[in-house]
Amino acid sequence: MKKVFERPKSLTEVPFSYCPGCHHGIAHRLIAEVIDEFDLREKTIGVCPVGCSVFAYLFFDLDMVCAAHGRAPAVATGIKRAKPDSIVFTYQGDGDLAAIGTAEIVHAANRGENITVIFINNAIYGMTGGQMAPTTLIGQVTQTSPYGRNEQTMGYPIKMAEMLSTLKKATYIARVSLHKTANIIKAKKAIKKAFQVQIEKKGFSLVEILSTCPTNWGLSPVEASKWLEKNMIPYYPLGEFRVPEEVK
Amino acid sequence: MAEKLLMKGNEAIGEAAIRAGCRFYFGYPITPQSELTAYMAKKLLRMEDAAFIQAESEVAAINMVYGAGATGVRVMTSSSSPGISLKQEGLSYLSLAEIPCVVVNMQRGGPGLGSIQPAQGDYFQATKGGGHGDYHLIVLAPSSVQELVNLTMDAFNLADQYRNPAMILGDGLLGQMMEAVEFKEPPKVALPDKNEWAITGCKGRKPRHIVPFDLDPLVLESWNKKMGEKYTLLKQKEVRYELLNTEEAELIIVAYGTVARIIKTAIKNAKNEGIKIGLIRPITLFPFPEKVIAEAAERVKKFLVVEMSLGQMIEDVKLAVNGKAEVKFYGRSGGVVPTPIEILEEVKKI
Numbered sequence: 001m002k003k004v005f006e007r008p009k010s011l012t013e014v015p016f017s018y019c020p021g022c023h024h025g026i027a028h029r030l031i032a033e034v035i036d037e038f039d040l041r042e043k044t045i046g047v048c049p050v051g052c053s054v055f056a057y058l059f060f061d062l063d064m065v066c067a068a069h070g071r072a073p074a075v076a077t078g079i080k081r082a083k084p085d086s087i088v089f090t091y092q093g094d095g096d097l098a099a100i101g102t103a104e105i106v107h108a109a110n111r112g113e114n115i116t117v118i119f120i121n122n123a124i125y126g127m128t129g130g131q132m133a134p135t136t137l138i139g140q141v142t143q144t145s146p147y148g149r150n151e152q153t154m155g156y157p158i159k160m161a162e163m164l165s166t167l168k169k170a171t172y173i174a175r176v177s178l179h180k181t182a183n184i185i186k187a188k189k190a191i192k193k194a195f196q197v198q199i200e201k202k203g204f205s206l207v208e209i210l211s212t213c214p215t216n217w218g219l220s221p222v223e224a225s226k227w228l229e230k231n232m233i234p235y236y237p238l239g240e241f242r243v244p245e246e247v248k
Numbered sequence: 249m250a251e252k253l254l255m256k257g258n259e260a261i262g263e264a265a266i267r268a269g270c271r272f273y274f275g276y277p278i279t280p281q282s283e284l285t286a287y288m289a290k291k292l293l294r295m296e297d298a299a300f301i302q303a304e305s306e307v308a309a310i311n312m313v314y315g316a317g318a319t320g321v322r323v324m325t326s327s328s329s330p331g332i333s334l335k336q337e338g339l340s341y342l343s344l345a346e347i348p349c350v351v352v353n354m355q356r357g358g359p360g361l362g363s364i365q366p367a368q369g370d371y372f373q374a375t376k377g378g379g380h381g382d383y384h385l386i387v388l389a390p391s392s393v394q395e396l397v398n399l400t401m402d403a404f405n406l407a408d409q410y411r412n413p414a415m416i417l418g419d420g421l422l423g424q425m426m427e428a429v430e431f432k433e434p435p436k437v438a439l440p441d442k443n444e445w446a447i448t449g450c451k452g453r454k455p456r457h458i459v460p461f462d463l464d465p466l467v468l469e470s471w472n473k474k475m476g477e478k479y480t481l482l483k484q485k486e487v488r489y490e491l492l493n494t495e496e497a498e499l500i501i502v503a504y505g506t507v508a509r510i511i512k513t514a515i516k517n518a519k520n521e522g523i524k525i526g527l528i529r530p531i532t533l534f535p536f537p538e539k540v541i542a543e544a545a546e547r548v549k550k551f552l553v554v555e556m557s558l559g560q561m562i563e564d565v566k567l568a569v570n571g572k573a574e575v576k577f578y579g580r581s582g583g584v585v586p587t588p589i590e591i592l593e594e595v596k597k598i
Contacts, residue, residue: 042451047315048459057457063447065318066459068341071311074303078315078323079447081299082272086319086449104311107304 008032010041012061021221023178023211024052027120028059030188031089034195035062044087045079047072049101051093052126070101073108076115087198089116095125098134098158105164112169112203116194119160119206122213123232130216134158137231142216157235161208165241171203173242177210177233179225190240202244210236250430257393258326258423261352261416262287264400265324268434270350271298272323274312276305278331279364280420281354285326306331310338310351317347318458320446322404326352328420329370330361332378339413340379344460344471346445348407350400351385352416354423357583365583366419366506371560374417375534382472384479386414386486387533389504393427399531401434406486408439410478417533419556421506421585479535488531489540497526499550499595502541502565504530507554507586514588518595525595533561541568550598551575554591556584574598 007013010032016025035044041062048056050069057064067075072090080088097105097119108115124142125131132145135157139148149157161175172194176187187209194205210232212224219227255263262284265273273288285302292300299316303309309325316323327335332353342349355370357363374387386406388399396418403414447458462468490508493515494500503511508529515525528544530537545551551573553562559577566575578594580586 043449045319045447045449054461057459061450061455063450063455064457064459065315065447066457066461067314068311068337071307071314071338074308074311075315075318077301077308078272078274078312078317079319080315081301081312082316082319082321082323083448103304104308107308111301 008036010035010044010061012059014058016059017055018052019215021212021214021224023122023209024120026178026184027118027209027211028056030184030191031091031118032060033188034192037192038195038199040087040195043085044089045083047076047079047088047090049090049092049096051096053091053093053120054127056091070096070099071104072096073101073104073113073115073117077108077111077113080113080115087195089118091118092120093126094119094121094123094133094135098160109164109170109204109206110167112171114198114201114203116198117206118191119208120211121160121208121236122211123157124213124216126213126216137235159236161206161241164206169203170206170242171244172197172205174240175208175210175236175238177228177238179210179212179228193243197244250432252428252430254426255393255429256283256424256426257396257418258283258354259287260393260397260429261326261400262291263431264397265350265404266291267431268322268401268404270322270324270404271295272316272321273325274301274303274309274316274323275325276303276309276327276331278328280356280423281326281328281352283423284352306334307337310335310342313349314338314342314345314347317342317349318345318447320442320448324350324352326354328354328356329358329367332370332373336373336379339385340381340383341460342413343383343385343475344381345458346411347413347458348411349413350403350407350416351413352418355417355419357581363583364420366421366556366585367581367583368419368505368507368556369560369581370417371533371555371557374415375536375564383475384534386410386412386482387417388414389417389531389533390422391505391508391529393422393425394429396422397429397431405435405437405439408442409437410482411440412478417505419506483535486532487535487537487539489537490527490529490531491540492527492529493524494526494528494544496524497548498524499552499598500526500528500544500548501552501554502528502530502561503554504533504561507556510586510588511554511591514591514595517588518592523595536564536568538564538568541565542570545569545572549573552595552598553577554586555579556586557581
């Protein structure tokens with residue numbers, strides 16, 4: 001019988017430890033599928049962050065390095081400069097990439113480091129129990145914005161994809177979402193383009209993935225996906241912000 | 249014999265590193281070590297299979313070191329006191345990850361922004377870990393430009409041998425000073441094979457992880473213990489020091505780096521006055537030469553520790569002396585370098 005569906009080779013058999021309805025598992029799978037499809041498993045090095053996805057090294061069947069909070073782009077820079085023929089990706093959450101690691105991501109993009117960044121934006125800190133992230137929406141209630149995020153003292157949610165798109169050497173920047181099957185298919189296409197940019201040594205690529213955190217949002221998985229669609233997408237528009245001609 | 253070159257300390261470190269096979273440097277400008285960063289830029293940007301990055305911060309620089317080091321290459325960063333503080337997070341990670349690298353600290357006055365003059369106020373930070381958690385760096389303390397060269401080459405070997413970050417702890421005076429130096433072939437030592445642990449992509453083998461993290465206390469404790477065994481081994485095998493006139497001395501001065509040079513002049517002057525002073529100069533600050541100090545304390549009953557700080561290494565000297573002799577202290581700080589005259593005056597008071 002012809003096998004039509006299987007676990008990607010770039011994933012281990014360790015079951016995901018993420019909460020029910022969390023999108024990390026989908027994002028992991030999409031990355032693994034792309035790595036398999038490009039046949040890159042043996043030359044890929046992943047950098048996992050601090051946050052829920054610190055455990056990514058258990059799930060990807062790849063060489064993996066765990067970076068300090070926010071430092072993944074700097075660690076990936078060191079790896080890629082030392083091993084230019086390897087494929088290097090970072091997997092970072094919004095606290096990691098858009099708060100404590102803003103300097104590292106901005107300058108890795110500005111130097112045009114030939115790495116791929118997968119940025120999970122779920123508008124909250126997951127692992128520490130639901131604190132406000134730089135991407136938390138106005139009015140959103142978290143542990144550290146108990147009366148809702150207000151722009152007067154907490155500023156507006158940061159649009160990282162748009163911000164990084166102003167940098168000349170950011171070759172590919174896209175924002176996708178995982179709340180519906182159609183979006184998951186589009187997300188995979190974006191991830192594939194991002195890795196393609198790296199394979200072709202065209203520079204820096206980043207895919208921002210809007211994802212749910214049902215546990216810390218206090219919603220069921222289904223409600224969480226609806227909340228994402230209703231609240232996050234209007235503020236964080238989906239699409240490609242930077243695309244090199246050749247991969248359009 | 250190799251030719252002698254007149255070189256500034258900071259540049260000599262750079263040349264020594266390159267001759268030791270270092271092709272990757274990530275740093276951030278800070279006085280009084282910027283010449284080293286500039287030297288590495290000049291050389292590495294024109295070399296094949298090499299990289300130089302002026303990082304966005306000291307924090308990013310040490311994390312680039314972490315990434316490059318994880319692939320098994322020889323890698324270096326450098327800074328001065330305030331910048332070294334910023335690198336502590338990375339050094340803590342590098343230590344548990346057991347990634348070899350060389351870090352240079354050309355100390356300046358502190359705390360805070362401090363000054364840009366030479367000081368030794370980072371002794372505690374360098375030798376006691378510095379960042380969070382239970383760890384040590386290998387710390388080498390040169391006292392001449394020639395020794396900067398030799399110890400930089402040795403630092404790469406020690407880092408590789410023990411899979412541990414190694415630090416060159418100098419100061420602004422050493423970095424800025426010009427002296428004649430000779431570059432001999434880097435010492436050849438048998439080193440462990442990095443292919444056994446380096447992260448290079450899993451071609452032909454099972455995937456590897458460099459993860460300085462485990463939620464199971466028993467697992468983390470086992471790693472801590474493994475690191476502890478490494479430090480014990482370092483204490484047994486790698487202690488280095490210089491002795492001067494310790495046999496006939498009535499008083500022994502313990503000093504390292506720049507201060508030890510000044511002490512040598514003070515000892516010469518004292519000899520003319522009939523005062524017998526000896527010097528113990530620790531060359532490795534971690535592992536600390538406690539045994540030789542303990543042995544000396546059996547014979548000599550007066551010790552003076554001289555530092556360019558308010559007194560940091562003195563704590564290790566006292567532990568080594570263990571009450572067997574009197575240990576006095578003389579220090580200048582804030583970037584003030586003590587003179588042989590004032591040190592001799594201090595000796596006469598004892």
